[in-house]
Amino acid sequence: MTTASSKIALVTGGNRGIGLAIARGLLAEGCQVIITARSWDSAKQAAADLSERVIPVALDVGSDRSITAAVETVSQAVDRLDVLINNAGVYPDGEMNMLTAPRELFDATLNINTLGPIRMVQAFLPLLERAENARVINMSSGYGAQNGLSAGVPSYCLSKFALNGATIMLAEALRSRSIAVNVVDPGWVRTDMGGASAPRSPEQGADTAVWLATAASHSETGKFWRDRQSIAF
Numbered sequence: 001m002t003t004a005s006s007k008i009a010l011v012t013g014g015n016r017g018i019g020l021a022i023a024r025g026l027l028a029e030g031c032q033v034i035i036t037a038r039s040w041d042s043a044k045q046a047a048a049d050l051s052e053r054v055i056p057v058a059l060d061v062g063s064d065r066s067i068t069a070a071v072e073t074v075s076q077a078v079d080r081l082d083v084l085i086n087n088a089g090v091y092p093d094g095e096m097n098m099l100t101a102p103r104e105l106f107d108a109t110l111n112i113n114t115l116g117p118i119r120m121v122q123a124f125l126p127l128l129e130r131a132e133n134a135r136v137i138n139m140s141s142g143y144g145a146q147n148g149l150s151a152g153v154p155s156y157c158l159s160k161f162a163l164n165g166a167t168i169m170l171a172e173a174l175r176s177r178s179i180a181v182n183v184v185d186p187g188w189v190r191t192d193m194g195g196a197s198a199p200r201s202p203e204q205g206a207d208t209a210v211w212l213a214t215a216a217s218h219s220e221t222g223k224f225w226r227d228r229q230s231i232a233f
Helices: 017-028 040-050 064-077 103-129 154-177 202-214
Strands: 008-011 032-037 055-058 083-086 135-139 180-184 224-226 229-231
Touching: 008 017, 017 032, 017 040, 017 083, 017 202, 032 040, 032 064, 040 055, 055 064, 064 103, 083 103, 083 202, 103 135, 103 154, 135 154, 135 202, 154 180, 180 202, 202 224
Parallel strands: 008 032, 008 083, 032 055, 083 135, 135 180, 180 224
Antiparallel strands: 224 229
16 A cells, blocks of 8 residues: 555646645655646755755646656656645736637646646556655636636636636546545645735645645545545536
């Protein structure tokens, strides 16, 4: 039986903010951790700051070529993947709203925030299938909930709303393979994305993802979580 202390977990965007806090939390639970960042230097520096046990990998989730290269790199380092945490994301809307945002903005945001996690699951599926009761955790937002959609945050809201839907579909597709798939709203967190006035620390934002990765029942799948509680999509 795979225990939390023997799990191998990969965290995208693990070099800062919530991703870094997730990586730190997983290490505290005894997991072997792989962190990715778009820049190899960023991934390497974050890994060095965390622990000599952390494996850094360069990865741009918006690029299929980069994802394929990352799979090859990870496959050379580990024989399976127990946990995949899709944390990497962008928040690019600025002053745009639903009536002014161009197609290119939606394309770019959906590519990273929605299609990136889907392609990560597809590409890393062989490694996930080698694990006992693997888990996939997608990091979403309250802006992705149906009652949280805002016309003032157009591409980000739509991308996270779509990610929530993709989570439901992935959970259905992977249930027979004993891979649980869930999605998390970390809340408003003090990060580069959330800003200095956000009420939550990165550690608070990371807590539910770490719990889902290490302690939650594997039977929990296809759900939206906040503060370790299932919430409405």
